[in-house]
Amino acid sequence: MTKLIYLEDTYLFESEAEVKEIKNTEKGLAIILDQTIFYPQGGGQPTDHGKITTENVVFNVADVRLDEDGVVYHFGNFQNGTIKPGEKVTLKVDKERRINNAKLHSAGHLIAEAVKKLEIPGIKPVKGFHFPEGPYVEYEGTLENPQEYIPEIEKTVNELVEEDIKVEKEELSTEEAEKKGVWAPTGKSARIVYFQGYEQRGCGGTHVKASGEIGKIEIRKISSKKGMTKISYIVE
Ligand SMILES: [Zn+2]
Structure with a gap:
């Protein structure tokens, strides 16, 4: 299960997380984290956009979904580099959106x-x-x-x-x-x-x-x- 931090604070646009898994799914590449500030599309509200980054890596988040087990999938693409499980990353949500x-x-x-x-x-x-x-x-x-x-x-x-x-x-x-x-x-x-x-x-x-x-x-x-x-x- 991914901890859903956006439930606690709508206005937290940046936070840290740990990478649990990188998955190649039917819907494309997805990053799974221990916790997230990204809103997964559902309940009549569209997905958040934004970036998952480390010092050298940028992953552009284009779509976010929550599965039945409470795991959040951050779908998108690496702009450069790649991330491994266990790494600490910075999450940045598109604030205006x-x-x-x-x-x-x-x-x-x-x-x-x-x-x-x-x-x-x-x-x-x-x-x-x-x-x-x-x-x-x-x-x-x-x-x-x-x-x-x-x-x-x-x-x-x-x-x-x-x-x-x-x-x-x-x-x-x-x-x-x-x-x-x-x-x-x-x-x-x-x-x-x-x-x-x-x-x-x-x-x-x-x-x-x-x-x-x-x-x-x-x-x-x-x-x-x-x-x-x-x-x-x-x-x-
Ligand atoms: Zn509502």
């Missing part, structure tokens, strides 16, 4: 809180897609005249941004999560993330420290068809 992803992810959660606050009937949150290319929050259920909801959702969510509400995170045992009615993947840590005073949601993503950091959120459109409703947004 990470912050942007954290803002988009937190914005998705905040929209869910705004929708809940407005008590819009007939829709139930399912998932979020927080990629820069067309992020949205998805609901089960449909709305009549969905576009009519845009102004009030946008107003409410930006009020929540203005309030600069603190983001809290906690690790729960699977039993604790179950008791709270929070979904947790079996065998994995049940991590909850929430805006102080708002709903606790199971989430393994990286988040900003408080809602004010997100900046203005624009609700771009709401589509409602085939039993599903999608609220699309952008962060300025």
Whole structure:
């Protein structure tokens, strides 16, 4: 298992690690470390990019994935040199990309809180897609005249941004999560993330420290068809 340091600190962009293994996989060359600050793509959030380096070696990280056993694969290529198991390396995460992803992810959660606050009937949150290319929050259920909801959702969510509400995170045992009615993947840590005073949601993503950091959120459109409703947004 790889220790996931990004869960503790979204803003740690550089750290040390030890190389466990270099693997040639179907998806290309991968470095496995004892611990990582690289976010592995999943949960609606894109992969981090960055570099794994030693004094003489640079490995460009293009994609990061977490397998079922909790091992993180850093896929990419050596710009020069090579690394052996046991070596100490420096990890550098692309800061701008990470912050942007954290803002988009937190914005998705905040929209869910705004929708809940407005008590819009007939829709139930399912998932979020927080990629820069067309992020949205998805609901089960449909709305009549969905576009009519845009102004009030946008107003409410930006009020929540203005309030600069603190983001809290906690690790729960699977039993604790179950008791709270929070979904947790079996065998994995049940991590909850929430805006102080708002709903606790199971989430393994990286988040900003408080809602004010997100900046203005624009609700771009709401589509409602085939039993599903999608609220699309952008962060300025
Ligand atoms: Zn999330």
